[in-house]
Amino acid sequence: MKKKIILGLSAYLVLFLFMGLYIVYAIHVGTSSLNDLIRLHQVEILREQFLIQIKRVQSDISLQHTQHSRRPDIVLGDVRGIEGVIDVCFRCHHSGGVQSGIDELRESTNRYKAAVSRVMALHASSVAHTNEEDTAFRAGEVLIENVQGMVALTNAKLNTKTEKVLGDITRSKSVLYALLALGPLLSLGLATVFIRGFTNPVNRLLEATRRLKSGDLDHKVEGLKGEFGELASSFNEMSDAIREQMRRMREGERTLENANRELKLAQEQMVRAETMAALGTLSSGISHELSTPLSVIVNMTQLMKQEVKDDPALLKDMEVVEYEANQAIKVTRSLLGFARATKSSKERVDVNRVLEDLFKILEFQPASKSVKLEKRLAPDLRPILANSGQIRQVFLNIILNALQAMPEGGELHISTGRSISHDKEGVEVTIRDTGVGIPKKDIADIFQPFYTTKEEGTGLGLAISFGILKEHNGDIDVESDVGRGSTFRIFLPEGAPTGTDT
16 A cells, blocks of 8 residues: 555656646747747837838938928938848847848848938939939839838738747647646545545455454455555454454363263262162161061051951051051062162163063053054164163153153153264163153252152152163163153163173
8 A cells, every 4th residue: 555655646746747847838938939929029010110211211302302301311310210220130030031131121221321322412403313312212112112022921920920829828728727627636536546545445444343343253354455455464363363262262161061061960970879879778778677567567457357347447447557558568668679779680681672571561551541652663773781670670660650641641752773872882762751741940850769749659760760770881861841741861881881790
């Protein structure tokens, strides 16, 4: 841009210098032409005076013998005036042809002067006087003709010269007017070019800055040259640097979010594992301590029912005691199963076959009569190393919960397929129902022991299932929407779990 400004100003300066020189030249030429024209007019005036002087002397010669004649000294003074005009013409510079004519005119003038002098010197009545007078008059007539010829020639040249000078002056005036009009137009054009040269790049950079401010880091400034091109290049580099920093920040945020998520998950799993271990120990002790007394209570209640069968009120009370004791035995057995969930042997298990066996059993469940079962089992599943009974228990718990979540009927979708979780290949089983769903705030607690929303549930089914999956190095994920159903995704690795018996 700096070079363009310098070149533009230089061109502008050269143009105005040319205009100034032309104006000076036009003034000089016009002045010279006018001066020449004035000198020609002065010469014309001198020649007119010369012709008048000659005619006056001729008149004096003609009036020599009349009462109107003038004195000889006056006539001789007019003759000297003629000679003075010729001297003035000689003092000017002329071309060769003009100078030759003036020389001839001067010789004719000298002869005329001599003839007039002789006329003035002779007696007026003599014959010689008459002859000299006639000679002088004829010489004067010849001189008059010569002067008139020169005057006519000079007038023609003067008219031509005058027309040429006036034409030159008119053309110079037109050129000057054009230059004077062109100067502001060129100034306006040059100013417009400079202003656009500044404002267009500045506006593009300003627009790029606004887009960068709005978050458009992919916008580039292209097509600028010179200093603005360097500025645009710096702007693009800055935009790239900001975009790279933003990308790194986003990657760092994602990494931090993943780390926080994994840490939170690890903490939850650790707390859940510790809770399960503690509850397992506690449950084992409680089951052993309560199983025998509860069995005694049930047996004694059954004996007493035989003795009080004639008393309906007491028989009903005994039945309530028996029912509640059986419920307590059911809880203690669940506790015992929960306590022993981490002790199992592993074998090669076909997940599809386990599910097919469950489907046959579900056909006899009353709750499944109003539920439409949709199954999509992948035929190319590899066997997994697991405890078949425990895996069956996990699937059964989740399927029964799904059936209970659809008391008015619905759809149960069960599918299997290969999957990868945490860089481990395995089998993924998806169980999706269209039941009542689970509130978002309760999803994190459904695998906790004794957590249940069912009136007759013990809250140990999902907790036991979660423990079994962790023993098999598996995982379970839940998605649910209240009123639209829940989806359980179970992952079981194909390889042998670490720290297990085979």
